[in-house]
Amino acid sequence: MSALVVEGVTGRAGTDQPVVVIGAGPAGLAAAEHLLDAGAQVVVVDGAPEVGGLSRSIELWGHRFDLGPHSFRSDAHPESVTRWLDLAGAVGGVERTRARRSAVWRGRVVGFPPRPGQVLRTVGAGATARAAGARLAATLNRREPRTPVDAYQALVASHGRAVVEELLAPYTRKYLGAHPRDLSPAFADELQGTRRAGERPVELLTPSEGTGAVWDELARRLRARGARILLGTTVTGLSATDGRVTAVRVRDTSAEFSIAARAVVSSVPAPVLVRWLPGTTAPSGPSLRSRDTYLVHLLLDGDVGQDSHHVTACDESLRVGRLSNTRVWRPAAFRDEPRTVLCAEFWSSGDDDLSARTDHELAQLAIAELPAFGVDRGVRVLDHDVLRLPRSVPVPTRGAEAARAQLDVQLDAFSNLARVGRHGRHDGIGPEDALLAGRSISAHVLTTV
Numbered sequence: 001m002s003a004l005v006v007e008g009v010t011g012r013a014g015t016d017q018p019v020v021v022i023g024a025g026p027a028g029l030a031a032a033e034h035l036l037d038a039g040a041q042v043v044v045v046d047g048a049p050e051v052g053g054l055s056r057s058i059e060l061w062g063h064r065f066d067l068g069p070h071s072f073r074s075d076a077h078p079e080s081v082t083r084w085l086d087l088a089g090a091v092g093g094v095e096r097t098r099a100r101r102s103a104v105w106r107g108r109v110v111g112f113p114p115r116p117g118q119v120l121r122t123v124g125a126g127a128t129a130r131a132a133g134a135r136l137a138a139t140l141n142r143r144e145p146r147t148p149v150d151a152y153q154a155l156v157a158s159h160g161r162a163v164v165e166e167l168l169a170p171y172t173r174k175y176l177g178a179h180p181r182d183l184s185p186a187f188a189d190e191l192q193g194t195r196r197a198g199e200r201p202v203e204l205l206t207p208s209e210g211t212g213a214v215w216d217e218l219a220r221r222l223r224a225r226g227a228r229i230l231l232g233t234t235v236t237g238l239s240a241t242d243g244r245v246t247a248v249r250v251r252d253t254s255a256e257f258s259i260a261a262r263a264v265v266s267s268v269p270a271p272v273l274v275r276w277l278p279g280t281t282a283p284s285g286p287s288l289r290s291r292d293t294y295l296v297h298l299l300l301d302g303d304v305g306q307d308s309h310h311v312t313a314c315d316e317s318l319r320v321g322r323l324s325n326t327r328v329w330r331p332a333a334f335r336d337e338p339r340t341v342l343c344a345e346f347w348s349s350g351d352d353d354l355s356a357r358t359d360h361e362l363a364q365l366a367i368a369e370l371p372a373f374g375v376d377r378g379v380r381v382l383d384h385d386v387l388r389l390p391r392s393v394p395v396p397t398r399g400a401e402a403a404r405a406q407l408d409v410q411l412d413a414f415s416n417l418a419r420v421g422r423h424g425r426h427d428g429i430g431p432e433d434a435l436l437a438g439r440s441i442s443a444h445v446l447t448t449v
């Protein structure tokens with residue numbers, strides 16, 4: 001490998017070397033901005049041809065779509081909301097819609113999580129009384145742990161056992177391949193996000209030009225401030241000596257080269273990072289696993305008449321996990337559009353029967369299940385598009401916390417290395433948190449700037 005440097009961003013070892021940010025997804029870009037604010041020279045590298053990571057948008061049938069519509073909630077951190085509106089405002093603004101989620105449960109479409117009246121209608125008086133009793137017992141019984149040890153305990157305390165066993169456990173098995181007992185309590189908060197008691201109704205702030213446009217705009221501003229963003233440039237390893245990372249090894253279409261680095265901020269999965277560094281070992285066991293998402297976009301003739309942002313299929317006989325209707329997310333953008341685009345999401349371990357299906361078979365499966373989501377049987381499907389996102393969903397198992405701690409000890413030993421983002425920290429952060437991700441760059445790394 002030649003010891004090439006990137007013109008204009010590397011120089012003498014020492015103060016004029018850049019901080020290299022690995023990944024130009026939301027977390028990497030936000031980290032780059034934070035580093036610029038702190039006065040650093042910044043180089044961002046990403047193997048993809050465009051910025052935005054899993055939050056990029058794609059062009060289909062004359063519109064820009066997210067990789068599965070991304071929600072940015074109005075109750076996010078106020079600073080994050082202000083920043084979002086500022087960035088989105090520069091690229092067409094946002095469409096505000098009241099957050100609505102529903103679920104297919106025993107053949108009915110109910111709220112998600114369901115309201116008590118819907119539980120009553122769906123499972124009957126006996127099961128509803130048992131659910132209410134369980135909830136009361138969870139509140140009153142001092143023997144019940146005050147701090148839940150897993151997502152199951154947290155969910156049962158809020159919804160009762162019947163709803164968790166019948167509705168939420170099938171969902172987590174489908175989505176994450178795990179029962180709530182095997183998931184961390186933090187996942188319960190994530191799941192219950194749209195119905196926090198006592199709060200104002202949540203609006204979704206969806207960029208009119210797609211979520212990816214926000215990241216394009218942020219990248220434009222970073223470049224204007226002097227950051228270099230090298231796309232199509234994959235990191236293949238790191239060089240380190242004496243507990244410091246000294247260079248990032250990369251490959252683009254024409255060459256392999258090294259970028260000397262004063263510090264490194266990574267948004268790639270921590271287990272990958274560990275493999276790049278000398279003297280470290282990846283945690284054993286499957287505790288930091290991720291699942292795949294397969295997105296099937298369907299172009300339909302006419303308006304199919306649904307009013308939820310997401311309809312989640314908790315019924316395990318349905319293979320589609322979630323269906324979303326772009327008209328609900330961006331009503332203004334689709335007002336004059338005679339067609340509707342639905343996005344069906346499948347979740348897979350990567351080695352199951354879903355992963356073995358061809359794109360055409362996945363699309364046929366999604367189309368066959370549309371009526372269960374309330375879509376008219378007679379609707380005409382004009383076209384489809386299938387996109388596979390490997391390892392896009394980190395699974396928040398209870399074991400993940402211990403494995404993460406094991407990784408933290410090893411990675412924090414490198415004094416000029418920080419990790420940010422969904423994969424960097426193996427948690428379920430979304431764009432709302434990503435905008436503040438730069439803050440999590442450890443003080444010890446910022447002091448090298």
Ligand SMILES: Cc1cc2nc3c(=O)[nH]c(=O)nc-3n(C[C@H](O)[C@H](O)[C@H](O)COP(=O)(O)OP(=O)(O)OC[C@H]3O[C@@H](n4cnc5c(N)ncnc54)[C@H](O)[C@@H]3O)c2cc1C
Pocket residue numbers: 022023024025026027028045046047048051052053054055067068069070071072233234235236267268293345389392393420421422423424428429430431432434
């Ligand atoms: C279907 C779907 C729906 C979602 N919906 C929502 C939602 O509604 N609301 C929400 O808040 N969040 C949602 N998310 C999550 C959101 O997309 C992510 O949380 C967010 O993109 C994470 O940002 P990140 O920068 O941490 O990681 P990423 O977006 O994954 O970015 C990581 C970047 O690192 C790059 N990279 C990886 N390895 C290398 C390497 N070796 N060399 C160079 N570059 C590398 C990748 O190319 C990528 O660009 C959804 C995700 C999916 C898949």
